[in-house]
Amino acid sequence: MPNLKDLKTRIASVKSTRKITKAMQMVAAAKLRRAQEAAEDSRPYTKRFNAVMAGLAASVGGSESAPKLLRGTGSDQTHLLVVMTAERGLCGGFNSNIAKLARQKAAELKAAGKTVKVLTVGKKGRDALKRDLGGDFVGHVDLSDFKRIGYANAQGIAKDILTRFDAGEFDVATIFFAEFVNVVTQIPTAQQIIPASYEGGDAEGASAVYDYEPGEEQILADLLPRGVSTQIFSALLENGASEQGARMSAMDNATRNAGEMIDKLTIQYNRSRQAVITNELIEIISGAEAL
Numbered sequence: 001m002p003n004l005k006d007l008k009t010r011i012a013s014v015k016s017t018r019k020i021t022k023a024m025q026m027v028a029a030a031k032l033r034r035a036q037e038a039a040e041d042s043r044p045y046t047k048r049f050n051a052v053m054a055g056l057a058a059s060v061g062g063s064e065s066a067p068k069l070l071r072g073t074g075s076d077q078t079h080l081l082v083v084m085t086a087e088r089g090l091c092g093g094f095n096s097n098i099a100k101l102a103r104q105k106a107a108e109l110k111a112a113g114k115t116v117k118v119l120t121v122g123k124k125g126r127d128a129l130k131r132d133l134g135g136d137f138v139g140h141v142d143l144s145d146f147k148r149i150g151y152a153n154a155q156g157i158a159k160d161i162l163t164r165f166d167a168g169e170f171d172v173a174t175i176f177f178a179e180f181v182n183v184v185t186q187i188p189t190a191q192q193i194i195p196a197s198y199e200g201g202d203a204e205g206a207s208a209v210y211d212y213e214p215g216e217e218q219i220l221a222d223l224l225p226r227g228v229s230t231q232i233f234s235a236l237l238e239n240g241a242s243e244q245g246a247r248m249s250a251m252d253n254a255t256r257n258a259g260e261m262i263d264k265l266t267i268q269y270n271r272s273r274q275a276v277i278t279n280e281l282i283e284i285i286s287g288a289e290a291l
Contacts, residue, residue, distance in 0.1 A: 002272075003272070004269065004272055004273055004276065007265060007268060007269040007272060008269065010265055011262060011265045011266060014258050014262050014265065015258075017254075017258050018255055018258035018259060018262065021251045021254040021255045021258060022251070022255050024090065024247070024251045025247075025248055025251035025252050025255060028244050028245075028247040028248035028251060029244075031244045032183070032241065032245055032248055035237070035240040035241040036180065036241045036244075036245075038237050038240065038241070039180050039234075039237040039238050039240065039241040042233070042237050045230075046230060046234045049227065049230055050198045050227075051198075053196070053220075053223065053224075053227055054198040056219060056223070057070055057196065057198055066217060066220070067217065067220050067221045067224055068165075069162075069165070069194060069195060069196055069220075069224040070195055070196050070220060070224060072171065072172070072194070072195035073168070073171045075171045076172050077114060077171055078115040078116075078117065078169070078171045078172070079115065079117070079170060079171070079172045079173075079174065080117045080118075080119060080138075080161070080164065080170040080172070080174070080194075081105060081106060081116060081118050081119070081174055081176065082119045082120075082121060082157075082161065082173060082174065082175040082176065082193075082232075083098065083099065083118060083119070083120050083121065083122075083125040083176045084098070084122060084125065084175060084176060084177045084235055084236065085098050085099065085120070085121070085122035085123075085124045085125030085128070085239070086122050086123075086124050086243045087123045087143055087144045088123075088124070089124055090247060090250060090251070091243050091244075091246040091247035091250055092246045092247070092249060092250035092253075094178060094186060094242060094243055094246035094247075095122075095128060096128060097178065097188045098125060098176050098177065098178055098188050099124075099125055099128035099129055100188070101176055101189075102118070102125075102129065102133075102176045103129065103133070105174070105176075105190060106118070106132075106133055106136070116136050117136055117137075117138045117169070118133050118137050118138065119138055119139045119140070119160070119161070120137065120139075120140045120141070121141040121143065121236075122141075122143060122239075123142070123144065126140055138164075138169070139160065141156070141160070149236050151229070151233050153233075154229050154230075154232040154233030154236055158225065158229040158232050161173055161193075161194070161228065161232075162225055162228060165194055170194075172192065172194060172195070173192070173193050173194035174190050174191065174192050174193070175190070175191050175193055175232060175235050176188070176189070176190050177189055177191075177236075177238055177242075178238060178239055178242035178243075178246075179238050179242070180238050180241035180242045180245060182245065183245040183249055184245075184249055186245060186246055189238075191235070193227075193228050193231050193232070194228065196224055196227060196228075198227075
């Protein structure tokens with residue numbers, strides 16, 4: 001059983017931890033507002049862009065004249081998994097849930113006899129997958145030097161992916177990220193970006209409203225690389241909001257747990273102190289009676 005000094009030291013330590021977690025919660029709350037606004041502001045553009053691209057893709061179909069990014073290589077043997085996580089931890093299950101989804105996808109592909117390659121974006125994803133998929137790593141993107149994620153970061157990642165695709169290193173590319181719903185809920189999501197897949201777009205409406213000139217194939221050849229950058233940028237923004245929301249929730253839980261631990265330790269300290277005082281009184285009374 002710990003003595004009074006040990007209990008007092010532990011209570012002081014937990015109080016210090018509670019101050020830190022409370023401060024981190026407040027910082028995450030401040031960052032969450034900006035990150036959430038950025039993610040929500042990007043959704044209308046992304047949705048409309050995908051609708052227009054769906055119309056163009058539907059009009060072109062699977063013809064031989066369609067751009068390679070749309071029709072693919074004609075094979076699905078080699079898959080590139082782009083796992084996008086945070087650079088820092090202390091955000092609950094945010095990073096582990098994305099890594100878990102990527103790990104499950106890789107296991108399914110390998111069981112089907114496919115070749116898997118992994119490109120990690122964010123330190124935590126690389127650390128989480130190093131043990132199981134370390135031999136499949138082909139690259140890593142470090143975002144720790146950037147205070148704020150911008151479209152230029154997405155363009156850099158997209159350029160790397162497109163360069164690998166043009167070199168014939170893979171056939172299918174899928175990005176993994178967390179879609180932000182609210183502070184409590186972030187949904188791990190897998191989205192195929194190569195060959196381009198635009199689902200849920202109003203293809204008929206897009207074809208009826210717009211008369212494209214030059215032809216759809218030429219427009220797609222220009223817009224498809226931009227579409228890859230747009231999807232990656234949208235995923236980065238969703239990840240940013242999800243990370244701050246998960247961190248805010250995790251630090252709130254940690255603060256509450258620290259408070260409960262302080263209460264329990266304080267009760268234990270008071271009981272131990274009372275027991276010590278009682279023993280001292282018994283010794284004094286026993287000594288007086290012996291005289």
